[in-house]
Amino acid sequence: MxxxxxxxxxxxxxxxxxxxxxxxxxxxxxxxxxxxxxxxxxxxxxxxxxxxxxxxxxxxxxxxxxxxxxLKLFELGSKALDHVDLIDLAHTEMTKICHIINETAHLGAIDEKSIIYLHKIDSSYHLRMHSRVGRRNPLYSTAIGKVLMSHMTEDEVRELLADVEFKKHTERTHETVEQLIEELQLVREQHYGEDNQEQEPGLRCIAVPIFDRFGAAIAAISVSFPTIRFDEDKKQEYIALLHTAGRNVSEHLGYHSYPV
Incomplete structure (x- = not known):
């Protein structure tokens, strides 16, 4: 048999x-x-x-x-259920953002040594970020990756990226973990991460964290802009919209001490 x-x-x-x-x-x-x-x-x-x-x-x-x-299988199942709830909650907030600024919004998380997109709402513009749910991108050159790594210690970041090759996607891409760690300190202070044409020429991205009930940064919401539509004068408005979304999702997950 x-x-x-x-x-x-x-x-x-x-x-x-x-x-x-x-x-x-x-x-x-x-x-x-x-x-x-x-x-x-x-x-x-x-x-x-x-x-x-x-x-x-x-x-x-x-x-x-x-x-x-x-109970280890229960633990794994609980994590999966957390992601299902997370996507539903994030969808509501991402829809609000897209309704206001009409740009592509993503929900992403760290999986192994990269970010993975868990959800996406597209802009109605023909010119927009070409991505899909389930796609992976590097941690070191994405806003989502940076904002999530900013909630790790320096040693944790180094360990996570120890075997990762820093590929030069554009002239702005970080080439070493030292360069990245220096930027992560700024990300911690400002509570958002940026990708300023580091992953793809002509594309900017801003991301903020989402926290679970224990205060762990489990995911991030981002908005991506073609540089020709990015209005520097409205940057703080974009960030405020993202922080509102991140705070609302985090509170629904049981976290009530969002940093901004």
Whole structure:
């Protein structure tokens, strides 16, 4: 029953999820019973359980033959639900901004060593930022990346970007982590991040953070402008709109100490 025409890696993933599903139906279960239920050998079942135990998804009572799920899957599921709520909340605020200034708004977060766009509302102009939900961009050359990294320590930033190549997208792009860290101090003080043609020529972007109930900067809202439509005299107005949006979303997530 264990033979499969699928690649070994895919077969292993299926086994893991079958084990998780079986464990979810019982408070605890022994290796022998679990292996019989899943029609897997006892040795294979034991090997998978030990790996899952090491990763923190399964716990074992002492040296007993009984295994049970931990709360780690609950933790992962809760994070996913947080993002669903976040997108709904951010959509309302992003719509307000776009209605006023008619420029493209993004919701983004850090994922591994880049930013990922979670939501987007387009400008009605033909000339606008070409992006899509799910697209990734570098941390060091984007307003969203900068404003989120500004809530990390210098050591955390260095560790995050240790293996990242600083590619020169434009003549304005940072070339080293030292240059970036110097700018992050300013971002901390002003509570917003900027991309002034650092990721793409002719494009400016401003971003502000969103905080969860614990005060962690979990995402950011940004507005992108073609430079020909960016009005420097209205820059503070743009920032104020973004801060209002960031504050409103943060408060709905349970954070009531927005910095501005």
């Amino acid at each position: 264990e033979k499969s025409t699928q690649p070994e890696a895919v077969s292993s993933v299926l086994k893991v999820f079958n084990i998780l599903s079986a464990l979810s139906d019982r408070k605890e279960i022994g290796v022998s019973e679990l292996s019989q239920n899943l029609m897997m050998s006892k040795a294979t079942t034991y090997r998978f359980l030990q790996t899952m135990k090491t990763l923190g998804y399964v716990e074992q009572e002492g040296e007993a033959d009984k295994y049970a799920l931990t």
